[in-house]
Amino acid sequence: MDDGTDDGPTWSIASLAEEFGVTLRTIRHYEDVGLITPGRRGTTRVFHARDRIRLRLILRGKRLGFSLPEIRTIVNMYDEQPGEAGQLQYLLDQIEVRRAELDQLRRDIDETMEELAHVEDRCREDLAGLARG
CATH class of the missing domain: 1.10.287 (Helix Hairpins)
Structure with a gap:
């Protein structure tokens, strides 16, 4: 984790993968399907607190047996x-x-x-x- 500047703390894809016990590919897949939207510093993904929370919710939903479309609906409703x-x-x-x-x-x-x-x-x-x- 680094301290970030204006946006609060940020995390690398590797640190989130380690923290949540998932592969980099899993996190990239969630990004590809639009469940998380990390920022970029050049070619490096930068995950903010919102991404970290959404990743936690996605993984909890998967453990409970929800599909990715169901999880998308649930996590997107919070903002809409x-x-x-x-x-x-x-x-x-x-x-x-x-x-x-x-x-x-x-x-x-x-x-x-x-x-x-x-x-x-x-x-x-x-x-x-x-x-x-």
Whole structure:
């Protein structure tokens, strides 16, 4: 991190990558798709506090299972109408959708585990029958 002059502290792409445990390529991708917009000093990317906050939000959204378009909507709402209240309502709606998806996935996994146990039991019974003769 350097102290910057007029715009407050700034970070290099390498320092942000290290801080957040991501690759340089990941950060460049988020820039390419317009999620973050670092400044430039010549050919060097200069990330400001706003970029750092947005990167934190992007990575949190990814951990929660949101797509990049969903994350874009959420982080952009903060700066646009309907503002923070709209952002929070949208996020709550998306959390509800994501939770429903995960609940369905859990049910699907539980059902698959039961089916596997049933098939395993049948295989063991058949194998024991073959061994008996």
